[in-house]
Amino acid sequence: MTNTIKDTELDNVLRVLTSHYRRWILHLLIEQKATTIDELVIELCTLGEGVDEDITEGGISTRLHHVDLPKLVDIGVINYDSEREKIVLIEYHEELQDLLATTKKWEDPVVQSQLP
Known part of the structure; x- marks a missing residue:
C-alpha cells in the first residue's frame, strides 16, 4: 500500500532511520515484502560482517524482538506476528x-553492494 510520509510524524520516521539495522530491514522488506525472523537474522548478520565486530545471531535476534521491530511497528510500516x-x-x-x-x-561500501 502506497501512502505519504505525512501520515506518519516525520521526526519518528527519521528517528527510526538512525539505526543501520532498521535501514537494512526496510531495504530488505521493500525488496521481499515479507520475511521471517530466522531469515532476517541471517541476512542482517551477513550485512553486518566487517561493520559490526560484535555481531552474533543471538544478539541480532534479541535486538530485533526488543528494539528494531517494535519501532518499525510503531511507525506503521510493518506488521510483526511474534x-x-x-x-x-x-x-x-x-x-x-x-x-x-x-x-x-552513506552506508559502508561493502554493505551498499549487498543491499537491494
Whole structure:
C-alpha cells in the first residue's frame, strides 16, 4: 500500500532511520515484502560482517524482538506476528524509499553492494 510520509510524524520516521539495522530491514522488506525472523537474522548478520565486530545471531535476534521491530511497528510500516515470527511490509511510503536511497549512499561500501 502506497501512502505519504505525512501520515506518519516525520521526526519518528527519521528517528527510526538512525539505526543501520532498521535501514537494512526496510531495504530488505521493500525488496521481499515479507520475511521471517530466522531469515532476517541471517541476512542482517551477513550485512553486518566487517561493520559490526560484535555481531552474533543471538544478539541480532534479541535486538530485533526488543528494539528494531517494535519501532518499525510503531511507525506503521510493518506488521510483526511474534507467534509465527513473520514480518510483513504493510505501508510503503515513496518518501521513505527516497530517504533510504539517500542514507544508502552513506552506508559502508561493502554493505551498499549487498543491499537491494
